[in-house]
Amino acid sequence: MSQFQVYVGREISPERGLGARVVKDLTRSLIHKYHNIFCDNFFSSIGLFQDLHEERVYATGTLRSDRHGFPTELKVHAKKGFHMRGKSESRQHCHNNLTVSVWQDTKPVKVCSAFCQTVPLDEVERKLKTGECHNFPCPHSINTYNKYIVGVDRNDQLREYYHVRLKSRMYYKCLFWMVFDVAVTNAIIIAKSNPDHHQVVKSTKAFRTALLHKLLDGYCSIKRKGRQLSELTTKKFCKAHYPLIGDGKQHRCYYCFLANKEKDTKLYCEECQVYLRYKGQETDCFLQYHKHHD
Template sequence: MNLPKMTDFWRQQTIFEVLFPATVMTRDRFKSILSLFHISDPEEDGQNDLARGTENYDLLHRVQPLLDMLRTCCMAVYHPRQHILVDERMVATKARLSFKQYMRDKPTKWGLKFFVLADKNGYTVDYQLYTGKSKSQGSVNGLSFDVVSSLVNKDYLGRGYIVYCDNFYTSPQLFRHLGQQGFGACGSYRQGRIGVPTTTENALTKRSPRGSIRWLRDGDLLFVKWMDTREVSMCTNVHLVYAGETVLRWRKKADGTYERVPIPRPTAVGKYNRYMGGVDTSDQLLGTNTVHRKTKRRYITIFQHMLDIAVTNSFIIFKEMSTIRGERPPTRQDFQEMLTSQLLGVPLKTKPKVPTSNHLPVPTSSGQSKSQKASKGRRQCVLCKHCTPWQCEECKVVGLCMQLDRNCFRMYHTH
């Protein structure tokens, strides 16, 4: 449930009252824990803050322990299948951060940028939080090369994987490096990239018919161009040029009507379209029932995203285990409800035990002498505005009359 404010989970006496949170923890206790929440050592945070503006200052010091711990867990409990992919992920935030990024082509334009290694099913295998160009100034091969080569770790994965990436990462140098490490690679590429063949012999033109295929081999790399609605450029070190695959496209006939006709499609394009959507699948799962809330503390935003990753990865593993056991896989909502009940140690199918309400009339004050009881400690009735010596024991400071001709106490608790 996503309520407008965090405190709305403890709101009472409205039709939107949520009963369960108050049975686990009071609102003030939750706010106190949240205000004192720290991921790193506060004393070390202070020492790091003193180094602000120098090379020794760590932008991620407050969240680095959590990033390292969850990264280790993601790699330890699940081994991905053969087809893996590298892409960016944006975590929305409007905080004033030096490493906040803008990506025009992403649904989330502004936020924190993560480089992600994911499986086709959406499982987040590994990740890196990008903190700006200053971290990659000493790179010889460039940021895209360093990101892929660090995420695709032979010591963890082994050999035989096929890595898919878009044109931001694809380069002949990277693909040859992955080939030497025992990995296949496939991705779209930019024509002006260093190492990409520049020959125009037998090249596609704007008038080339739809389905036209051109290819060029450069050592162990295959460069393929295919004409669809526009020209598509692919590079691979593991696929054939064409294995007989076709795809249906609309074509206008002479009488002005349209028909769907099959046109040839290169193998690399078909494999890329099939496996490259893993990060998008992961983003969709992360955005379902997310714990993300607006906050003024930047490291809380990262903590919330890490929590979403943990829950999403757990859901993917649980769903696959259910399939292996021949059981019906749960929905994301069912899984999160079951996970919540297990973490809290309460049954899922039982109603929460709400504390009984003792709405009983009690005097507004006590301890006065007999001569002062009629005047001291009286409150104004919230309904009739007369002075009254009575209040509700449960509602605390709510003054209510109890007279023969007006019973405001009863009216207040029954309407």
């Protein structure tokens, strides 16, 4: 993809419609260089092809039968088609040597060309319902169009395989990643034509993987410093120390026993397996015992 244009709304311009304006904008660098361009029926028109022909740019494209300047003699065939597959009819336009052809495939195909003649006819292979292949006569303009129009579709196909899937409401981010994918796809196409890079472009995925390693080049993002592993692994999990009622009988307080005091209590610490006095104060034996022994 060498050029593209982002649609930003309707423009006040004397050109014949949006399609004509886009084609003319993208072909400014081809004026008087005798290039051949191809476009689909959204962009094609008799008036556009006439203007391009005057600037020595030759165009071929499918054409809608309701476009201004479409030959009246071909409108019936363009709408109803021919009774036999492979039959065609062409008309030479009165201006600038334009050729308009209608060819019967599975349905009528309309093509306008500025550099293809009506004769001689080419041949195209089509598969029948029986599974057999058969050759049908075909105008040269249609055969040429089918050969070269796939460039845009092929480029879109290559971009869609592994494109950057980032969604955003900010249009410039979507536009940036689209341009990035186009640059990568163009690089793949150019690398395939270079024998020195044939090993890198075995596939689209292989090329993108090699490009990823080159772009990273040992880069590592800065991470926040977390808790040390030793703090997470050495700290043992244990049950909470709660004062519970034991068997309901009075027992000697263990902390008082250590202090040679004789005090009794019914409260019991299940974790430590001892009886301790507790009244909800800081001086209680329950709190003092756990401060000194934990």
